[in-house]
Amino acid sequence: MQRDDIRNLAMLVAFAIIGLLFPIVATTRFSQHILVMVVLYAVLGEAWNIMAGYAGMVSIGQAAFFGLGAYVSSVLSVKYGVSPWLGMLCAGLATAAFATVIGLPFSRLRGRYFAIGTIALGQMIKVVFENWQWVGAATGLMIPLANQGFASFQFHASKLPYYYTGLALLLLTLAFMYIMERSKMGYYFKAIRENEDVASGLGVNRTAYKLIAIAVSAGITGMCGTFLAQYSLYVEPEYMFNHSISVTIALVAVFGGSGNIIGPVLGSAILMPISELTRAWLGSSGTGIDLMIYGAFIVLMCVYEPEGLVGMARRIGASIKAQRERRGAARCQNS
Amino acid sequence: MSELVVKGLTKKFGGLIAVNDVSFSVKSGEILGLIGPNGAGKTTVFNCLTGFLKADGGSVEFNGRSIYNCSPNAICALGVARTFQVVQVLQGMSALENVMVGAYLRHSRTAASRRRALEALERVGMSRFADMRAVNLTLPAKKRLEVAMCLATDPQVLMLDESMAGLTPTEIHDASSMICELRDAGMALIVVEHVMEAIMPIADRVMVLDSGIKIAEGLPAEIVRDPRVVSAYLGDKYAKRVKC
Amino acid sequence: MILQLATGGLLLGCIYGLVSMGLSLIYGVMGIVNFAHGAFVMLAMYASYWLSLFVGIDPVLGTPLVALLMFGFGIVVYRAIIGRVLRGPFLARLLVTFGLSIFFINMAQFLWSPDYRMVQKSISRGIIMLGPVFIELPKLVASIGSLIVAGLIYWFLRKTKTGLAIQAISIDRSAAALMGINLERLNAIAFGLGLACAGAAGALLASYYYIFPDVGTMFGLVALVAVALGGFGSTEGALIGAILIGIIETLGGFYVGPEYKYALIFLAYVLIVIARPKGLMGWGAD
């Protein structure tokens, strides 16, 4: 038990160090941009993972929470001059609160009814923002330029400070998930995912725990929304509530392997560079080639590796072990 | 000393009255056998008592407190647990983790929950399988696991829905002695069973349902001779022949 | 006015109905939510467009051909992809068609550009008056076409041996397998039929609707909502749900504002599903 904990802590530290070392090789703005996207989607994938991978509520509408978070902090900063950091906190709390209210009726829906409900939610909230004059309707809001620095959460010279901020967010999320997975909450989430009836028969208050999962997931996603808003310095419904954000989030997590901590990080580390690079090489976005490759990835993944990269690694590990054992057994027989 | 008192329980599915004005009670240290032909309403009684179905009438009191149409988790938290007729476990989790989910109800810390879960697995003779994924267990093992999951919630009343169906005679013997041990430890049990040889020797009282109606209740020895029970099980003709 | 709108809604609902029927059929038989259904409608619309442009086949008249093409395509997609995922985990079954959808939509965008296209000459043109109601002829033709195809599918399911076998699967898959029904073959046929519905709908739509890569998305989502409203697995439910949506969309678009019409459909979905978590006529597993 204790040895395990030390090993895991060592892994987390090693992971943080690797994360801190990346910028040495990433010297161009483009490679820094890729790093930022990797950490951003790793956090988003983990947030999705809490709700879908652990608690079994598959969401294809995370953009609703993401965009909401982006708008909360942007409106606060544009209209009331609130610091983006405070804005980020407000974004997290507001999206979590919104998700709890929405989650109350949604938590009654199961499986695919829930998934479709989240698609519906994503579309509805986008339409609302597209027509809401006070927040700039379809044109959105520009976040006024400020002197760069951590105080203003704006960095113009280099993208690396964004990366470090994202990395910090990622490490916090991972630490939370590490604790969650080993606690009552994590077990209850998984029990709900596996079989709601059994779970409630064993005393799990499924509505309460589902709401917790939804709220935490939405809160983290909302904070990521603030992050992207500060990174791009503008918010716009078509950008922040885009359906492809919801899809990419789910994909990153599934590709890496959902229902375990490391999966979404792996998924993001592999998929985001691919998607950014194809976009850069094969022409600007809009040709659809990047998303086309995405789609093919999802399909191939579902057909050949439905458990994700982590599942693949586990399987390979198991087969190596089995082979070694077989060889060992053969040696025993020979001697 | 705890007691579950059910009065006038009724459940309708559309036009069908699956449970019709059924009353009974069970106390700690007692095994109540619940028998009846297929479709008699036994499982439906369980579902209503444990909150999985909303009943349409009657009252259910546990230790003087109404648990009528409460939520399943609230009922479990008060100390009433049940197994499912079609065995239900958390497929993707290990046997130990399955039981830990139950144990967390009374032990919030993981270490304590794990300890309690290991005890419960030991009790049903499943310690060997602790790390196996539930989906890979055999049916009898899954049934034991389900009992362990219930036990981990420290229930005062335990309802078993055909836990012994499909088991070999040795396994039935083991299960029966475990049930008796639980009773002797002060638990109240309601046991639904089709296997007469299994239920009759261990039950303190037996209640018979037929088409949702309680047609008899009494000592096992009385029940097997009750003409209404014989006719419910084997048809009127046979019952008449037996009488002659 | 309300009569005019309701008629428009009804006509739209018929096409939605055809799309939804295919979706419902696929779900009922193999438990797959086909998120790519809209993309298949889009592909069929392009097929129709190319046929009319290069071969000179009118979209309406070409409907059977496109439906047949999509049927074949469906069999291929089933054999290559869907069939292999069926035994996989829930997430894979849920997401695979999602991937297909993204793939096809962006493929269309990549190959054929995001431009809007329109079939130039179609045999059904103009407006007719039916009592106090104006009806655009192409829409009427498309709706009637949809009803005919829906009727054919219905007939197939109720009256032919294969159709009955397909129904048996959607009622109880393991029992059907025990009765010696070849699941794989029928799954493939059902998937093909589902796509044929999407294909026919696409061809009929192509006679008057703009064609662009994302055109199917809304049809797919609307069908999804319709099927969920009707309850997954219920073909009649899907048709009723679809007509309901057609009417909500036209009335809502007029009285609340066109920009809100899809939001209203989704709102209706959320409200109905929350009141009845398994849809209006649903049954079965999640």
Ligand SMILES: Nc1ncnc2c1ncn2[C@@H]1O[C@H](COP(=O)(O)OP(=O)(O)OP(=O)(O)O)[C@@H](O)[C@H]1O
């Ligand atoms: N969810 C339901 N919806 C409609 N009818 C139901 C439902 N559950 C049970 N029934 C019906 O209620 C009646 C009682 O069923 P129940 O499962 O309680 O019987 P049982 O005594 O447990 O039978 P068995 O010995 O076969 O398990 C049956 O006629 C059954 O068809």
Ligand SMILES: [Mg+2]
């Ligand atoms: Mg039963």
